[in-house]
Amino acid sequence: MTSERRGARTEGGRPAPREFDDQVLELVAERFQVLAEPMRLRLLNQLRDGEMTVGALVEATGGRQANVSRHLSALFAQGVVSRRKEGVFAYYRIQDPKIFDLCELVCDSLHARLSARQRALGGG
Amino acid sequence: MTSERRGARTEGGRPAPREFDDQVLELVAERFQVLAEPMRLRLLNQLRDGEMTVGALVEATGGRQANVSRHLSALFAQGVVSRRKEGVFAYYRIQDPKIFDLCELVCDSLHARLSARQRALGGG
DNA sequence: ATATGATATTATTATATGCTCATACAATCA
DNA sequence: TGATTGTATGAGCATATAATAATATCATAT
Numbered sequence: 001m002t003s004e005r006r007g008a009r010t011e012g013g014r015p016a017p018r019e020f021d022d023q024v025l026e027l028v029a030e031r032f033q034v035l036a037e038p039m040r041l042r043l044l045n046q047l048r049d050g051e052m053t054v055g056a057l058v059e060a061t062g063g064r065q066a067n068v069s070r071h072l073s074a075l076f077a078q079g080v081v082s083r084r085k086e087g088v089f090a091y092y093r094i095q096d097p098k099i100f101d102l103c104e105l106v107c108d109s110l111h112a113r114l115s116a117r118q119r120a121l122g123g124g
Numbered sequence: 125m126t127s128e129r130r131g132a133r134t135e136g137g138r139p140a141p142r143e144f145d146d147q148v149l150e151l152v153a154e155r156f157q158v159l160a161e162p163m164r165l166r167l168l169n170q171l172r173d174g175e176m177t178v179g180a181l182v183e184a185t186g187g188r189q190a191n192v193s194r195h196l197s198a199l200f201a202q203g204v205v206s207r208r209k210e211g212v213f214a215y216y217r218i219q220d221p222k223i224f225d226l227c228e229l230v231c232d233s234l235h236a237r238l239s240a241r242q243r244a245l246g247g248g
Numbered sequence: 249a250t251a252t253g254a255t256a257t258t259a260t261t262a263t264a265t266g267c268t269c270a271t272a273c274a275a276t277c278a
Numbered sequence: 279t280g281a282t283t284g285t286a287t288g289a290g291c292a293t294a295t296a297a298t299a300a301t302a303t304c305a306t307a308t
Contacts, residue, residue: 023165029161030160031230032230033156033294035156036156036160038146038149041152052175053254054255055255063297064297064298064299066298067297070257073294080146085305096236097178099233105222106156108222109153109203110152112220113203113220177285178285179284186269187267188267188269190287193285208276208307209274209285213275
């Protein structure tokens with residue numbers, strides 16, 4: 001993936017724990033990545049009020065079954081949602097509510113940025 | 125992009141503002157997307173202590189100049205960093221410190237998840 | 249055992265993304 | 279002006295991602 005990079009060090013001569021750092025950055029990036037999809041965000045939004053079956057999510061989002069299932073799998077793999085099988089149905093629910101804090105923070109940022117832009121445009 | 129979807133409505137019959145919603149979700153997704161890159165996260169991390177030139181960031185991260193410049197542009201386009209030109213140099217700095225709150229939240233989530241996994245593996 | 253319905257997975261295709269080299273651009277200096 | 283240096287950008291390749299149709303799996307009912 002990244003083929004560059006060699007061991008940058010801190011001033012003291014102590015080597016920066018870049019190997020470790022790389023892994024952490026990769027994990028963080030993956031987490032952000034799973035949230036970087038409108039359909040997945042829509043699914044999460046639907047799940048705010050509680051668990052839902054795949055079929056219900058298909059209906060609620062207007063997506064295709066395969067696609068919804070796929071995105072749910074991605075969210076599940078990242079531990080964002082959990083799955084509960086009951087008979088024929090698969091109930092998905094939010095596993096990590098911090099997700100919504102994330103979204104709110106982003107919305108705040110966006111709002112701030114758009115407001116600033118508004119002001120910039122309107123104010124001259 | 126998403127070609128599906130038709131106007132899902134709330135129970136009351138009032139049409140859900142899906143058009144609006146879609147745009148918001150798109151924006152939020154874009155914001156997450158720009159953070160879903162190890163190199164960009166690395167750049168942001170470097171910028172924690174204050175503004176830096178492209179060259180300094182190239183050195184600090186071990187990336188190629190073109191690549192670093194590109195990622196900085198992406199961050200700039202999203203309003204995450206700002207640019208200040210001084211002579212030949214371009215100084216980049218964090219524009220939206222909320223970014224770090226985001227990263228912290230993600231780290232918390234990841235830590236919680238990994239801990240849980242540890243426990244699951246160790247305890248069973 | 250067979251049929252049915254809900255969910256998951258596979259294969260395919262289209263699109264997006266990231267990286268690199270080469271080059272263009274801008275500011276400074278000789 | 280031309281040379282130099284720092285930064286940005288275009289083209290091309292390799293890879294990743296997403297959407298779809300088709301198919302497989304699983305649970306249940308008959």
